[in-house]
Amino acid sequence: MEKSSLISSEIKKLEVKPSVTAALTNPTVQSQVINELDTLSKEDQTRKAEENVIDNEIIVVKSSKLGKKFKGPGNKRQESVVEAFKHAWKGYKTFAWGHDMLKPLSKSYHDWFSLGLTLVDALDTMIIMNLEENFLEARDWVNQTLVFSNKKDVNLFEVTIRVLGGLLSAYHLSNDVMFLNKATDLGTRLLPCFDTVSGVPHSDVNLGTLQAHSPKWSPDSSTSEVTTIQLEFRDLSRCTGDPKFEESAAKVSAHVHQLEKTEGLVPIFINANTGNFRLYSTITLGARGDSYYEYLLKQWIQTGRTIDYLKEDYIEAINGVQKLLVRRTTNKKLVFVGELLSGGKDFKPKMDHLTCYLPGTLALGVMYGMPKQHMDLAEELLYTCYQTYAYQPTFLAPEISYFNIQDNAQSDIYVKANDAHNLLRPEFVESLWVMYQITGNTTYQDWGWQIFQGFERYTKVEHGYTSIGNVKSTIKTRPKDIMESFFLGETLKYLYLLFSDDRNELSLKEFVLNSEAHPLPIYNS
Template sequence: MLLISTVALVATLGSIGATAAPNKLHSQRANQPKQNVPRYSGPPKYTVNQERADAVKQAFQISWDGYSKYAFPHDSLRPVKNRYYDDRNGWGASAIDAISTALVMKNWDAVEQIVQYIPKIDFSKTTDDVSLFETTIRYLGGLLSAYDLMSANATGHTFAPSDLSAILEQAVHLADNLKVAFDTPSGVPDNDLRFDPPRRVGSETNGLATIGTLVLEWTRLSDLTGNPEYAKLAQRGEGYLLDPQPRELGEPFPGLLGTDVNITTGKFVDGSGGWGGGDDSFYEYLIKMYLYDPVRFPTYRDRWTAAVDSSIKYLVSHPTSRPDLTYLAMWDNQTLQFYGEHLACFNGGNFILGGILLDRPEYITFGLELVDSCRNTYISTSTNIGPETFRWQDSRTPLNASNNPAPPSGMKDFYAASGFWIDSPNYVLRPEVIESYYYAYRATGDAKYQEWAWDAFLAINGTCRVGSGYSSVNDVNAPLGGGFSDFQESFWFAEVLKYSYLIHAEDAVWQVQANPGGNEFVYNTECHPIRVARGGKP
């Protein structure tokens, strides 16, 4: 693929469907009554926008070229100073996170570079602590996804059997080093490890997401290798989350759990949680495990349904200044906390996916409400990008309650117009809002979600593009994003660019399908497509 210049890319992006500044829309909507959200009404029709898809490909190329020149085979690029940073054990996190996106984009030069690198990684050596969770979703998920996409001939490109074998061998090598994490009295894994030799750090607790976001990748590895050990290890730890104890502490609402679990006993030690960071992908994987194999994992479906029903019953919150918006509160036992995160904005897409799979239009309808409201966090800021965290005042809770404070004095006008105030203003190249646009589009075929995703991509390109790539920024409500943190996250390749591309690209076997039985792949939480295995067949 030819690399166009930065100037040419910006010109291209500016000429394809650019719209008026979306942040001006919120003032027009502030006093409007809530609209009925369209319900799922059968197989949607999709529209390919090749110019936009190609523009996203060019953003990938710029990002990849910068990383390849200044950081490869290290983990991440610092695009301002043109340096590298080993934030994920020095095994080339950006390369492994990029390979599934390069495959679906058919960027064969990048694919070849990564495929040739994979056998050279020594997953037994690192000087840094190893996160079981992060290593699983980025490295193990990336390797398994590459294997699935390449071996299934899903891309139409033929790969050497030796390349496929090397990828799967490296996945096994990595998992064999990581599996010491499960050597605990309960089987609940320790998230914090050290290698050379592999050993646990000795944590006392582990979290809901870091226990509950392993089962897809580790089960897939067992299915591909025929070795049941990997699946058994992850599923044993997951079992403590499917049957939380003590229930009166660990499950404040039916299906909604606390966060921290004692590694020795497998019991919950708190009842605080939410759909945000630290908890999010546990709920995400419940319905995705059912998609992966409905024969083996109906219990996961039932636990997801319980969580979703409780969320709708207990957590729904409408801001005092914008009752048209719908957010999900966090909880501290049964006390609600009116606090949101960019991370939590995956929830709309997850509700939509579950609605598709279970043929429950009401879940899709509610998920679309959440998508609309997360979009509001984008169109309300000066950069048209949503903040890392935000807060609001709930319309149904007493305004003098300790858990329902008014906005800070400096944010009152902003809150009056936008229905939230900014808590943490940074943006670290997160994908969740665009991710939910993608699921909304695939469920409905409504082109407005393509427009919203394009608006977000234009805003991110205009704010985060710098030097040899793209960088996190400090303040989404400040001119030019308030400055650069000089860090290009590996998940920029895996998630933001993939979702931004897929929503405009042609249909393919890895695309989410609105037909409940039509999905051949399921995305792990890092947006790596994993081939589904119904009835235990890989």
């Protein structure tokens, strides 16, 4: 039997009637409940659910309770973030319900994969903020409406971090098995991506036909994309007891480990057929390179710090960053992380906002025993990221900043017109939260509050929040009429946690957060 046929048969086994939710904590018992319910008619399922009993042993309820320890906002700043979430959610519910992203100005929506990205991305945010009514309403949509059988191409990386990660996190925080079953269905449909000669996955797959392929614009996949799926696939295996998800994704990391690198740094493109990096491609900790380094550390943490090569590759990479990519500006000596072009030959003093995840990653590593000097780089780089906000009259950072390293430089940071947009990104506030949790330094809370006020002043509109095209002007901000799903899934979540009086409200000793801010448990191995 062909692999696609095998996967199709497995998907059929996973289909669970949407009218019933098993809210149990034992996965084995959960599976037994689902199998029994599947043999019943829809009417009998409803009756059993209402009786709340199957064979006088198994409890079945219509909706799950929220997580065990989230009490809602504890101070004015947290309350303000919750109000921002409610404002954005109201616009999404009114004009984009079940669609991927809200277009708040045109009171419409944008679909990328038609998988309710904003809704799924925000599930765990609502749990953490204790917005039970909103969560249960969203949960019902996932249960009754979210399906993965549509014949539409999706990106493996984006769907893994947003949807698979969102479903798994919602499962862990709510104990609602419905989310796990949805995640298993999706994860199974993503597996054809790994059916390549090298084991390096294709970037795209049709969830309905189960046909995987490289991106239409290139024969190569992005290095960060193929190495930023391991947390989610490993967690899915640990939850289901089925090793195929973890094995497929872990092979990619093991393969990349064997490839030749530049001081531990990797080019941003890799070919799924040959398994090799594209020659002379850029080396960056920004777009298409960033989360490779993040997931080296986080995989090591997720697996109880038991996979030595992940730790070794991470340390080698950070040493490479310090040796090849770190520079200081001429005037204020701001530390930044640049890029290497042409396979490492030419240095470019350019830093994406995406790179501002790095201070938090470095600090997290130090917390788990990585070299203490990494914290020095984390603190200096965090300050530079803060300056990319403070340099702008809107107090919002551009998508890309350039840094002056010439002797006669007039200013430290400059922004090109095409790079002046702000997409409501989370990377800097993510690092602020991690640094605050580890150090307790309340300055990081104050920095985050300044940024939140910038969002409130210049991106808030009547029906939500919008990306803007120009952070260099408080008057001509050029709203872009799109609210990315990560604004609710990441940015507001990180701000809410940053402002908590309890630094460990979501403890980094219990959870590792995926690249889309979805908390997943840390295992012993």
